[in-house]
Amino acid sequence: xxxxxxxxxxxxxxxxxxxxxxxxxxxxxxxxxxxxxxxxxxxxxxxxxxxxxxxxxxxxxxxxxxxxxxxxxxxxxxxxxxxxxxxxxxxxxxxxxxxxxxxxxxxxxxxxxxxxxxxxxxxxxxxxxxxxxx
Numbered sequence: 001x002x003x004x005x006x007x008x009x010x011x012x013x014x015x016x017x018x019x020x021x022x023x024x025x026x027x028x029x030x031x032x033x034x035x036x037x038x039x040x041x042x043x044x045x046x047x048x049x050x051x052x053x054x055x056x057x058x059x060x061x062x063x064x065x066x067x068x069x070x071x072x073x074x075x076x077x078x079x080x081x082x083x084x085x086x087x088x089x090x091x092x093x094x095x096x097x098x099x100x101x102x103x104x105x106x107x108x109x110x111x112x113x114x115x116x117x118x119x120x121x122x123x124x125x126x127x128x129x130x131x132x133x134x
Contacts, residue, residue, distance in 0.1 A: 007083055016079050017091045023072030025098035027065040029106050034061020090129035093122045 009017070034040065035056070043055035056062055079088050097119050103109040 007087060009083065009087075013079065013082055016075055017083075017088065018094070020072045020075040020079060021091055021095045022098060023068050023075065024092075025095045025102055027068040027072065028099050029102045030061045030065035030068060032061075032103075032107060034059035034063070034065060037061065087129070090126050093126045096122050 037055075037059050040052075040055045040059050040062075043052045046052070076088075100111070100115060100119055104111045
């Protein structure tokens with residue numbers, strides 16, 4: 001891929017990008033849910049490595065989150081084969097927005113003005129990079 005060529009992101013490629021970012025955000029929520037399980041928290045509280053590793057490795061949320069990360073990474077590789085990393089990576093910042101929203105909606109995390117302001121700054125940065133041209 002030549003650095004001077006113009007890349008057009010059509011609907012199929014945009015769907016892959018957004019899909020990969022969404023899988024990563026959902027994976028974060030699943031991992032957090034899996035790590036919050038009482039069995040995992042109890043094992044971590046014991047301070048012993050083997051029981052903690054076994055509890056984490058057998059947590060459905062952790063297993064699902066890791067699987068979703070793997071799938072998202074495979075889709076991301078397909079994206080990187082078609083788009084310069086500097087352009088593609090700008091879309092990764094959208095994961096911050098989605099993860100924050102899911103954290104609030106699914107996990108009941110508190111949404112503060114500071115979090116919203118920071119997230120809007122990230123979104124503005126994504127827009128600047130994505131529309132900045134070559």
